Amino acid sequence: MKYSINDFPDKNGFYGKYGGSFLSPEMNEEFQRINDFYQRIRNDAEFIDELKYIRKHYQGRPTPITFAKNLTDKLGGAAIYLKREDLNHTGAHKLNHAMAYGLVAKKMGKTKIIADTGAGQHGVAMAAAAAYFGMECDIYMGKIDAEKEAPNVDRMKIMGTNVIVVEDGAGKLIDAAAASFAAYEKDYERCFYPIGSALGPAPIPQMVRDFQSIVGKEAREQFAEMTDGKMPNKVIAVVGGGSNAMGLFSGFIDNDDIELLAAEALGKMREGEEERVGEHAATATFGEFRTMSGFKSLALAEEDGTPKPAYSVASGLDYPGLGPELAYLKEIGRIKFNAINDEEAIDAFYDLSKAEGIIPALESSHALALAMKMAPSHPGETFLVNLSGRGDKDIEFVLNNFDK
C-alpha cells in the first residue's frame, strides 16, 4: 500500500487504529491546545527559518553520510552507508526533536520544561535546549538509571537543569515518567512536556516525526549525490519508540521499491525462541494492541495498560511501548521488523569501531547488526543505516561487561 506521510495522522491523531489522546479531560484539552498551536506553525515560514538556523549553527547539521568501505569489503555483499546522527551536538538524533520542542514551547509562551529520561540522552538534549532557549528545566530519572548513567546526570546539572531522582517502583524510565507527568499536570499552564520519542498522546508522535524528518530529507539528497542519482535498496534504523526510524524512513517512504527495515531489541533472547517476559524489548514482535501512557499502540502491557518489564543492553531501547505510526506501518506491511539480540549488537559495536574508527551507540548497533546480517546475501545492493548516536556513553559499560 502506498503511504504518504502527509496523509497521516488523521484529524484526531490516529494512524489507522493506533494513536489518539486518552488523558484526563483537562489534559486532553491542553494537548488539543498544543495540537492547534502546532498545526498553525508547522508550515509557517518564520518557524521553519528559525529551526533551520538552529540546525545549522547550533546542532552542526547537515550531518554527513559515510560510505563504510572497510566494513563493506569485510562483509563482501551489500554496500553499507551510514547517516551520521552521532555527529549531532550532544551525540545523537535526539537533539533534532529537543531543539524543535524548545522552539515550540518558547513560542507558546511556556517558561519551563518538565521531562523524564531513561539513559539520560533525552534529558541531556532537553537540558541543552532549555539552556539555549533560557527556560527552566526539571528532568526526572529513576534511581537505578541515575546511578548507571551518572555522567549524564552531571552533564544535565552542569547545563543548569534540575535532576529529580525518582525512588519509586523499579527505579527506571517508566517510574520516572509517572512522576514527571504528575508534576506536569499540576503546573501545565506554564510548562511544556516533551516526550523523548515518536510516541505518546497526539500530537506528540506527529511533532517528533516532523522534527526528525530533517534526517531523511538530508539523507535522500546526500545519498543521490554520492551514488550518481541512485536510491538505497534498503533503509535500516533501530526502533525504541521510533523517532530516529521515522526521521530517516520519512525521506524514502514514498518510493515503494525501497525496503524499510526496523531493528528492535531482542535482549537476552534468541531468534525463534518462545517469549521470555522481562528479557527483551521487542514490542513489534511480542506486543499487543493496548492503551498505554495515553495512546493506543502495540505495547508490552497487560490488558488494562499496565506495562510489563522490558529489557535491552541498550538503555535507550529498554521501553515497553512503540510509536503509533510505526505500529500502523507494520500492520500495512510497509515496514518489516527484525529483532536483534544483545550479543549481535555488541559484536556490531566492536566491528564498526575496528573497521571504520566510529564507535556507535549500543542502540544504533542494533540497526548496524541487522545490516551486517543481511549484507552478505545481498551483493550489488546498497543499505543506508541510521547511525542514531555515538557510543561514548557506552564505553565503560561495554568494557566492564563485554571486553573483547
Ligand SMILES: *Cc1c(COP(=O)(O)O)cnc(C)c1O
Ligand atoms: C534514544 C535512542 C534511540 C531510541 O529511540 P528512538 O525514538 O526509537 O529513536 C536510538 N538511538 C539512540 C542513540 C538513542 O539515544
